[in-house]
Amino acid sequence: MPVAxxxxxxxxxxxxxxxxxxxxxxxxxxxxxxxxxxxxxxxxMTFKKKTGGGEGLRGMVTRRLxxxxxxxxxxxxxxxxxxxxxxxEVNLVTLHGEKLYVEASNLLCTDGALRTGTTFTGLRGASxxxxxxxxxxxxxxxxxxxxAGEAVxxxxxxxxxxxxxxxxxxxxxxxxxxxxxxxxxFRTLIGEGSGEAxxxxxxxxxxxxxxxxxxxTVGGEV
Amino acid sequence: MPFTMVNTxxxxxxxxxxxxxxxQRGAMLAYRGEVAFTPSITGGQGGVMSMIGRRVxxxxxxxxxxxxxxxxxxxxxxxxxxxxxxxxxxLYVEADRLLAFDGTLRQGTMFMGSQGGVMGMVRGQVxxxxxxxxxxxxxxxxxxxxxxxxxxLPITPGRDVHVDPQAYVAHRGKVRNKLTTAIGWRELVGRxxxxxxxxxxxxxxxxxxxxxxxxx
Numbered sequence: 001m002p003v004a005x006x007x008x009x010x011x012x013x014x015x016x017x018x019x020x021x022x023x024x025x026x027x028x029x030x031x032x033x034x035x036x037x038x039x040x041x042x043x044x045m046t047f048k049k050k051t052g053g054g055e056g057l058r059g060m061v062t063r064r065l066x067x068x069x070x071x072x073x074x075x076x077x078x079x080x081x082x083x084x085x086x087x088x089e090v091n092l093v094t095l096h097g098e099k100l101y102v103e104a105s106n107l108l109c110t111d112g113a114l115r116t117g118t119t120f121t122g123l124r125g126a127s128x129x130x131x132x133x134x135x136x137x138x139x140x141x142x143x144x145x146x147x148a149g150e151a152v153x154x155x156x157x158x159x160x161x162x163x164x165x166x167x168x169x170x171x172x173x174x175x176x177x178x179x180x181x182x183x184x185x186f187r188t189l190i191g192e193g194s195g196e197a198x199x200x201x202x203x204x205x206x207x208x209x210x211x212x213x214x215x216x217t218v219g220g221e222v
Numbered sequence: 223m224p225f226t227m228v229n230t231x232x233x234x235x236x237x238x239x240x241x242x243x244x245x246q247r248g249a250m251l252a253y254r255g256e257v258a259f260t261p262s263i264t265g266g267q268g269g270v271m272s273m274i275g276r277r278v279x280x281x282x283x284x285x286x287x288x289x290x291x292x293x294x295x296x297x298x299x300x301x302x303x304x305x306x307x308x309x310x311x312x313l314y315v316e317a318d319r320l321l322a323f324d325g326t327l328r329q330g331t332m333f334m335g336s337q338g339g340v341m342g343m344v345r346g347q348v349x350x351x352x353x354x355x356x357x358x359x360x361x362x363x364x365x366x367x368x369x370x371x372x373x374x375l376p377i378t379p380g381r382d383v384h385v386d387p388q389a390y391v392a393h394r395g396k397v398r399n400k401l402t403t404a405i406g407w408r409e410l411v412g413r414x415x416x417x418x419x420x421x422x423x424x425x426x427x428x429x430x431x432x433x434x435x436x437x438x
Binding site: 087 | 369370371373375381382383384385386389417420429431432433434435436
């Protein structure tokens with residue numbers, strides 16, 4: 001879905017400064033970033049908190065209800081702004097009209113022209129300890145994700161479905177169906193599980209971002 | 223220059239006879255050759271008066287002197303290390319970020335409140351730096367620690383750099399350091415953007431910024 005010609009042109013330029021710092025060149029346009037993630041800037045910048053992820057009243061209520069809260073600020077100005085979050089690795093994603101699904105805690109910065117929202121993920125969310133909902137980013141422009149360690153991008157095709165540890169999942173794009181699968185058997189029940197009792201299976205066509213680190217999840221314990 | 227990086231978190235220092243090096247106490251990882259580590263009771267250079275100064279200023283980090291002939295590996299807490307080479311200019315850094323430095327550098331304590339008056343004092347509280355900072359001046363090298371890698375941003379006249387106080391590591395050169403606030407009614411009602419305070423650095427020099435808002 002291409003962006004309509006009358007929408008805000010995305011001129012904010014995202015680039016990586018090392019692997020952990022995101023530099024965004026702004027010329028009067030805006031980006032949305034995780035609250036408090038600015039580490040330095042030159043030029044003139046203003047920071048304004050956007051309640052409810054800047055999605056209006058309805059978005060705000062949805063986020064409150066779904067527990068997919070996102071503390072977002074709007075950054076506007078001229079110059080270069082540097083963002084970083086707890087020394088996590090930064091990954092750049094360029095969207096051309098497709099939809100990116102990402103956990104709110106992994107989203108560092110998005111172009112002002114991109115729309116964000118929430119979506120239902122099903123049972124997977126509960127196993128990740130992230131709730132049943134996830135954040136979507138849609139439109140044309142750049143977005144920056146953070147991951148614990150450098151994320152790998154894995155391609156999913158109809159012939160090759162992919163299984164991911166829920167604790168290592170960061171984001172995905174494309175037309176993917178996700179299924180939750182469990183390998184719970186009698187060994188798990190007697191406490192001899194391998195720690196890999198649950199996986200998410202992705203099927204279809206798309207890309208999955210996986211981090212080389214696992215969040216603490218219920219699945220990791222059994 | 224005596225420091226060579228082994229990896230991003232370990233630095234190797236060459237110690238030659240007659241030359242002293244100061245390092246944070248307990249930061250030695252391994253050494254080769256004949257090297258002696260002596261705790262420096264005065265916490266660095268300048269004798270007892272300087273020690274009292276540092277104690278009062280809360281800039282007294284336990285240091286040790288390293289002397290002998292050999293090479294020493296330094297690292298601490300898994301933090302990233304950055305080597306800064308000084309050639310006559312001054313580095314302003316918090317004492318607890320110092321991993322090791324050349325004995326040829328003059329160590330001092332500076333009252334930061336004098337820059338910016340009342341705001342200078344507020345700045346110290348906000349950034350957790352206190353009212354004083356350590357200065358190192360002269361010719362030599364310093365190994366500075368930071369959480370999650372360091373980027374260098376140049377400061378030139380007319381192009382000020384604003385830094386999040388929590389991500390600030392150190393700066394060098396002729397730089398004025400001022401706390402600016404962007405506090406409006408939003409902060410007062412708890413709807414702040416999280417960027418209420420910034421350090422505005424102006425002048426000529428370099429500022430070192432870490433890729434994290436975590437303190438050491």
